[in-house]
Amino acid sequence: MAMENLLEVRNLKTYFYHDGKETAAVDGVTFDLKKGETLGIVGESGSGKSVTSLSILQLISKPHGKIIEGEVVFKGKDLVKMGEKEIRKIRGNEISMIFQEPMTSLNPVFTVGNQIMEVLSQHQGLSSKEARATAIEMLKLVGIPSAEKRAEQYPHQLSGGMRQRVMIAMALACNPDLLIADEPTTALDVTTQAQILELMNDLKDRLNTAILLITHDLGVVAETADKVAVMYLGRIVEYADVESFFESPKHPYSIGLLKSIPNIDGRVERLNPITGQVPHPSEVTQGCRFANRCEYAQSICQQEEPPLFECKDRRIRCWIYSNQWPGGKGDLNGREIATGGKS
Structure with a gap:
């Protein structure tokens, strides 16, 4: 099933x-x-x-x-x-999210422990004591050593890798x-x-x-x-x-x-x-959005945007894989495209 x-x-x-x-x-x-x-x-x-x-x-x-x-x-x-x-x-x-840059995602005026605790209090309804214990466990889970000590530190006191681990701990809390x-x-x-x-x-x-x-x-x-x-x-x-x-x-x-x-x-x-x-x-x-950078582009690529074609094990948005391709359907990693080159 x-x-x-x-x-x-x-x-x-x-x-x-x-x-x-x-x-x-x-x-x-x-x-x-x-x-x-x-x-x-x-x-x-x-x-x-x-x-x-x-x-x-x-x-x-x-x-x-x-x-x-x-x-x-x-x-x-x-x-x-x-x-x-x-x-x-x-x-x-x-649904949780890890953002690109933890230094701008973490609040600089709160300890990392408090920031994880807030997530747990808001969504899980845990008491302060329960939230703190869980926050420390999450820091341990993501491989942060001396978790009790790190929980009391602010984001700027941690390395980039540590901050990213804190973000993951918060996301998975x-x-x-x-x-x-x-x-x-x-x-x-x-x-x-x-x-x-x-x-x-x-x-x-x-x-x-x-x-x-x-x-x-x-x-x-x-x-x-x-x-x-x-x-x-x-x-x-x-x-x-x-x-x-x-x-x-x-x-x-x-x-x-x-x-x-x-x-x-x-x-x-x-x-x-x-x-x-x-x-x-x-x-x-109009046309294929990649056409101006594509070495295989033909006139149909400039005129009409291709849909996503179902091709065996995948979907591909390219006219090459349709019967409308000049000279018949092709495959860039199968056989040579008969009409290759820009027109």
């Missing part, structure tokens, strides 16, 4: 408004997440990854930002339709069903990064927590995720299980991302970067 989805995001659209202009930061995003599963959302800066995660928890700044369409169904309930009072019962309790981790290892050194990733994997296994991992680092995705969604300019362009994705990426953008990563197995004189820059979402025109 197939496991039910814990989270279902359907056709999510989040737009921002400034000086009378409308910008589609997230434009029709759809994905599922089961309990105990990790989905990695990857892409360059400006692709809509973080806005997607903030939209799930209704943390988009108003009135400049707004979810204009779509559903975010969590445990059978649409979060988009919930009022602020109702959604606050879910934030930090059933109420045993959430879903953990959203937005670039959880960006500002950390390689050793600390590896420790944090190992910790997240260990906690997922022990607590069966689902994880939505937002990152630009494909190495992190390979290490931790079960599925991957590649985003570009507000849309998902490839959605697959991790093993299939790394073995054979299909979308030209996905292939470009993987080619731009150094390979420690062989000596490479020069990396292969993707040409051009990600345009601003307000500059999106």
Whole structure:
């Protein structure tokens, strides 16, 4: 029997408004997440990854930002339709989030112990004594030594790795069903990064927590995720299980991302970067959003945006994988594209 989805995001659209202009930061995003599963959302800066995660928890700044369409169904309930009072019962309790920079997410005037205790008091109704004991246990759980002493310290007294562990302890304090981790290892050194990733994997296994991992680092995705969604300019362009994705990426953008990563197995004189820059979402025109940077683009790519095509083990937003592609359906990692090259 197939496991039910814990989270279902359907056709999510989040737009921002400034000086009378409308910008589609997230434009029709759809994905599922089961309990105990990790989905990695990857892409360059400006692709809509973080806005997607903030939209799930209704943390988009108003009135400049707004979810204009779509559903975010969590445990059978649409979060988009919930009022602020109702959604606050879910934030930090059933769904928790680790933000990019703990120094700006933690309150500098309260000890880290007090900040974890507040989460427990608000959502679990624990007494001060019970909350303190649980906060110390959480600090121990995430591998912080001398937890009783650290609980009395302020964020600025801790290292970057320690602060990130505190953020994880706070996020997991109420045993959430879903953990959203937005670039959880960006500002950390390689050793600390590896420790944090190992910790997240260990906690997922022990607590069966689902994880939505937002990152630009494909190495992190390979290490931790079960599925991957590649985003570009507000849309998902490839959605697959991790093993299939790394073995054979299909979308030209996905292939470009993987080619731009150094390979420690062989000596490479020069990396292969993707040409051009990600345009601003307000500059999106008709056609495929990646067409101006794609070496395979044809006239159909400039004229009409492709939908997400179902292709065996994944979904791909590219005309190459449709019968409308000039010369017939192709496969960038299967056979040669007969009409390759820009027209």
